[in-house]
Amino acid sequence: MSQVISFFKRIRLSQVVTAFLASVLLFFTQACNATSATAPKSISQPSVGPNSETYVPKGDNILNPAEGGMNNFSDRDPRATSDAKARAQFLKENAAQEKAEKSTNNPAEAIRRVGSDIGGIGKNVQQKAEDVGNKAQGTAEDFTKGTKQGLKNIQGNVQDAGDYAKDTAQRTAGASNPIDAANKAFRDAD
Numbered sequence: 001m002s003q004v005i006s007f008f009k010r011i012r013l014s015q016v017v018t019a020f021l022a023s024v025l026l027f028f029t030q031a032c033n034a035t036s037a038t039a040p041k042s043i044s045q046p047s048v049g050p051n052s053e054t055y056v057p058k059g060d061n062i063l064n065p066a067e068g069g070m071n072n073f074s075d076r077d078p079r080a081t082s083d084a085k086a087r088a089q090f091l092k093e094n095a096a097q098e099k100a101e102k103s104t105n106n107p108a109e110a111i112r113r114v115g116s117d118i119g120g121i122g123k124n125v126q127q128k129a130e131d132v133g134n135k136a137q138g139t140a141e142d143f144t145k146g147t148k149q150g151l152k153n154i155q156g157n158v159q160d161a162g163d164y165a166k167d168t169a170q171r172t173a174g175a176s177n178p179i180d181a182a183n184k185a186f187r188d189a190d
Helices: 002-010 013-031 078-102 107-174 178-189
Strands: none
Touching: 107 178
């Protein structure tokens, strides 16, 4: 309950009034804005000037042959079709070449290839182990720094609590009614 009361004590009336006035101003400028409502224009014919011409390619100038797609033309770019076919052919040949290189009827070649692959795996494992070690060391250093800072904070809090207790005791001792002064200091602490 004391937290709620302290929250309302911290709020300034000028802040509340400013926020209220800003929201009212925003509401009235948007909701009560004068607009001119008109009927939509009817479109009967597109406006075409007397000298405008539309070029319709014919014969060899047609880029896309009619294939039944959108607007009776193909939905694909004709320039990309030849590139895609060449790329597909390249990928197909590359896959066949890699398959031929990896498949062998010679057991000695297969053992040699597996041995070379294992060497690469060992290097990867060693590098990952080094990375894990470096990360663990960094985490330990961060933990140590955090612990030291936490201990400094606790030390400061204990010292502040001692000073507060000393001040409260002095105020209580100097008061005419020490019990009321102690209760008041306790309430002020919340």
